[in-house]
């Protein structure tokens with residue numbers, strides 16, 4: 266059994282169609298898959314039946330939220346993608362994303378970058394515009410040379426502080442996931458730039474709000490990080506999840522099904538289902 270419970274398609278900021286993602290996941294030997302697009306479950310509606318049969322696919326999503334002025338991602342697993350409350354939640358987050366996109370474009374205009382909204386939209390295969398689409402536009406006009414640099418100079422960290430106000434608070438997001446029959450998972454805890462102490466406080470707040478698992482493994486990561494996150498998982502008596510955070514082919518550190526195994530002494534999140 267090979268689980269990959271964190272992947273993206275072109276329904277958010279990934280490059281593959283949902284059908285192509287399933288093909289590639291099967292080819293990579295993945296047997297338990299979740300599509301966790303940012304703030305949408307739209308990918309599930311476009312899948313064709315034969316592709317769905319190739320592996321065990323469970324409902325998933327990745328919601329944007331915040332905790333103490335810090336952007337945080339919560340993955341929802343084993344949700345019903347068609348749940349009415351889930352649709353309502355996605356609609357509200359998508360409106361937030363739209364407003365944030367307009368605010369980002371306005372901020373970039375003041376920084377001397379024009380046409381950013383239309384530019385970003387042209388890189389999105391949908392109306393789910395995210396910062397990677399702005400990054401692609403900034404690279405395309407030569408304002409920066411890499412997406413990484415676009416995040417450093419224009420889109421990440423303090424640049425997005427105001428953007429956080431648009432998202433629903435973490436307890437609300439966790440309730441949405443639970444309401445749709447799912448398990449709330451704290452995504453990639455090491456990627457928020459938090460101190461150990463803060464990561465611990467975030468995990469406690471997440472659990473106190475009904476969160477049930479953390480991503481102990483997110484893509485290619487060091488054994489040391491796996492040990493650190495396994496300890497965090499055990500200290501808070503949470504289940505453990507694993508996912509590549511795949512967005513596009515060619516990224517070795519986020520390739521479908523290619524990550525370290527979960528430590529054997531943890532409770533895998535799929536044991537909850």
Ligand code: AMP
Pocket residue numbers: 278303329394395396397412413414416417421512
């Ligand atoms: P958004 O959902 O619009 O807030 O954008 C967040 C997404 O941007 C993440 O899911 C990643 O796909 C991507 N991302 C975040 N940080 C970086 C970075 N430093 N360089 C490139 N892409 C990034």
Ligand code: MN
Pocket residue numbers: 273278303512
């Ligand atoms: Mn992304």
Ligand code: MN
Pocket residue numbers: 327338452453
């Ligand atoms: Mn994320």
Ligand code: MN
Pocket residue numbers: 271273327510
């Ligand atoms: Mn992700």
